[in-house]
Amino acid sequence: MSSKGIRIEGLKKRYGGGDTAVHALKDVAMDVAPGEVVGLIGPSGSGKSTLLKCLGAVIDPTAGRMTLGDEVIYDDGWKVRDLRALRRDRIGFVFQAPYLIPFLDVIDNVALLPMLAGVPNAEAREQALELLTALDVHHRARAMPSQLSGGEQQRVAIARGLVNRPPVILADEPTAPLDSERAMAVIRILNDMARKFETAVIVVTHDEKIIPTFKRIYHIRDGVTHEEAGEGRGFD
Amino acid sequence: MISLAGRDILHAWGKFVFTGIGLGLLIGVTLTMAGVYRGMVDDGRALLDNSGADLWVVQKDTLGPYAESSSVNDDAYRTLLAMPGIAQAVNVTYLTMQVRRGDLDVRAMVVGIAPGRPGIPGWPPYLVAGRQITRGHYEAVADIASGFRLGDRVAIRRNHYVVVGLTRRMVSSSGDPMVFIPLKDAQEAQFLKDNDAIWQSRRRTGANPAFNRPGVPDLLDAVIASQSTNAFVNAVLVTLEPGHAPEEIARSVGRWKRLTAYTRPQMEEILVGKLIATSARQIGMFLVILAVVSAAIVAFIIYTLTMDKIREIAVLKLIGTRNRTIAAMIMQQALALGLIGFVVGKITATFAAPLFPKYVLLVPFDSIAGFFAVLAICVLASVVAIRMALRIDPAEAIGG
Numbered sequence A: 001m002s003s004k005g006i007r008i009e010g011l012k013k014r015y016g017g018g019d020t021a022v023h024a025l026k027d028v029a030m031d032v033a034p035g036e037v038v039g040l041i042g043p044s045g046s047g048k049s050t051l052l053k054c055l056g057a058v059i060d061p062t063a064g065r066m067t068l069g070d071e072v073i074y075d076d077g078w079k080v081r082d083l084r085a086l087r088r089d090r091i092g093f094v095f096q097a098p099y100l101i102p103f104l105d106v107i108d109n110v111a112l113l114p115m116l117a118g119v120p121n122a123e124a125r126e127q128a129l130e131l132l133t134a135l136d137v138h139h140r141a142r143a144m145p146s147q148l149s150g151g152e153q154q155r156v157a158i159a160r161g162l163v164n165r166p167p168v169i170l171a172d173e174p175t176a177p178l179d180s181e182r183a184m185a186v187i188r189i190l191n192d193m194a195r196k197f198e199t200a201v202i203v204v205t206h207d208e209k210i211i212p213t214f215k216r217i218y219h220i221r222d223g224v225t226h227e228e229a230g231e232g233r234g235f236d
Numbered sequence B: 001m002i003s004l005a006g007r008d009i010l011h012a013w014g015k016f017v018f019t020g021i022g023l024g025l026l027i028g029v030t031l032t033m034a035g036v037y038r039g040m041v042d043d044g045r046a047l048l049d050n051s052g053a054d055l056w057v058v059q060k061d062t063l064g065p066y067a068e069s070s071s072v073n074d075d076a077y078r079t080l081l082a083m084p085g086i087a088q089a090v091n092v093t094y095l096t097m098q099v100r101r102g103d104l105d106v107r108a109m110v111v112g113i114a115p116g117r118p119g120i121p122g123w124p125p126y127l128v129a130g131r132q133i134t135r136g137h138y139e140a141v142a143d144i145a146s147g148f149r150l151g152d153r154v155a156i157r158r159n160h161y162v163v164v165g166l167t168r169r170m171v172s173s174s175g176d177p178m179v180f181i182p183l184k185d186a187q188e189a190q191f192l193k194d195n196d197a198i199w200q201s202r203r204r205t206g207a208n209p210a211f212n213r214p215g216v217p218d219l220l221d222a223v224i225a226s227q228s229t230n231a232f233v234n235a236v237l238v239t240l241e242p243g244h245a246p247e248e249i250a251r252s253v254g255r256w257k258r259l260t261a262y263t264r265p266q267m268e269e270i271l272v273g274k275l276i277a278t279s280a281r282q283i284g285m286f287l288v289i290l291a292v293v294s295a296a297i298v299a300f301i302i303y304t305l306t307m308d309k310i311r312e313i314a315v316l317k318l319i320g321t322r323n324r325t326i327a328a329m330i331m332q333q334a335l336a337l338g339l340i341g342f343v344v345g346k347i348t349a350t351f352a353a354p355l356f357p358k359y360v361l362l363v364p365f366d367s368i369a370g371f372f373a374v375l376a377i378c379v380l381a382s383v384v385a386i387r388m389a390l391r392i393d394p395a396e397a398i399g400g
């Protein structure tokens, strides 16, 4: 297995303690190579969001080990000091809804991330425009989010997730609000981008339309993951 | 880095401008209230300045003539004149009453000025139109704030006066315009009884056999005449010869003449410290209320604007925005609101001040103090929204 990408071993997450403790993640193991898109599927309440939050460094796991690229970021405790910088520089997020910042135009919605990392405005906008071009929404660069169609918004959101060239993309039901044609388009884009930028992508979904596109799928049930081969059918 | 606050304001400019205007009107009222107080103080000072006196001599142990009523014998000035150090001592009367011109009924302070020439205490120091009073009766000089014009005939009690001159900024401590008339007329007006009262008094006097003696036919007339003249004034305005300390002379007047004399600082203390103190406290209360209401408005608007952005703030935090950046964004928005409000308020107050019936004096100090108060209020008001924003969990962006 590649030393890059994402590796999760024996990850546990317990909410609360005592009698009311919820063991949301009991034993999670995943491996995603750079350039690979895997599906994470499971019924409601099985722990999908909890897993993304742990990997996204917004909640603390209880135990286990997580590796990003060559670096162990969690081993029964965080191994990186600045989780905010970790999220900003090394993890791209794509949500169910685009959640664009309504008061920033398209290009600055994307450029905000490099700007937050200290990249000068002009350079950040150049990087943003590159991504917008790759996702074919560059012609809307100066539009406000409210002026875009749903599909365009989601593409801008993906551009935002990718702009800092993170080694990891976490997508939480990114196709839920889209019709099947647009859903397929989003998955195709994620695959293209993963290949292009060598990004490891985890797509949480229970969208029947897109499940057949994954080559590998992780099922999660009651906080335990099982790997299985997907149909890997492609997009046509 | 771009200004998140600035972009948000540009995006929601309508909300900001309208709230800013609303806040601005409130701030305008606040500045005007402060101006009303300053105007009252300034009216008081103008009153003292314009009287031209160094000392005010009034009835013993009263705070006259402006804050309390005072009556002094109208020949007391002669004995004052005899005192060393006193250059001029001039009778004056003050009577606040309604002065009529046709249908127009104006509240005015009628000032009775002793015969003499311009420049003696009590006389209007300068005119903006017309001339000073030259005749002994039935001429008046009015402040233009009364609305009277040259040549107007105005009625004070039963007599009519022709307005021969106009002054400016000659007002009582409560802002009523002054109308100057000859002292004798004013004394009469002050104590004038109506016809029925005069008739009653004459009948009573005539029925008294001590006055109505068959052998002395002039006695009754003399008694009645003495009853209907008034030998009192409200104060004597005194100027001093150079080189004499007002405090000392005030003390010796108090000691020897069974009168009370006030120096200029004492009069100011009476006018500003006592007469308008209640009004000042009243205005102070209003200022506090307005400040609280402004703070509530800013807090409410900033809180709502932040509430509308919870999801976006969670996303901003998730993608690595510092808490500091988010707090700064909210505070800057509050300050921007305050800034818009202050500009609108200052403009409103400046244009509205001359429309008020009483003098509204906008002092730069009040504007500067108001500006910083607005900023402080906005910072305070944004605290609630900032606390809420800081509590937003970036995990909320990922959902359930």
Ligand SMILES: Nc1ncnc2c1ncn2[C@@H]1O[C@H](COP(=O)(O)OP(=O)(O)O)[C@@H](O)[C@H]1O
Binding pocket: A015, A016, A022, A023, A024, A042, A043, A044, A045, A046, A047, A048, A049, A050, A051, B399, B400
């Ligand atoms: N903040 C929390 N506190 C306590 N229990 C939680 C919390 N978040 C999720 N859970 C529980 O953890 C389990 C997994 O939830 P979640 O990860 O949201 O599942 P999924 O996203 O697959 O629907 C559920 O039983 C849920 O009730």
Ligand SMILES: [Mg+2]
Binding pocket: A048, A049, B399, B400
């Ligand atoms: Mg979920």
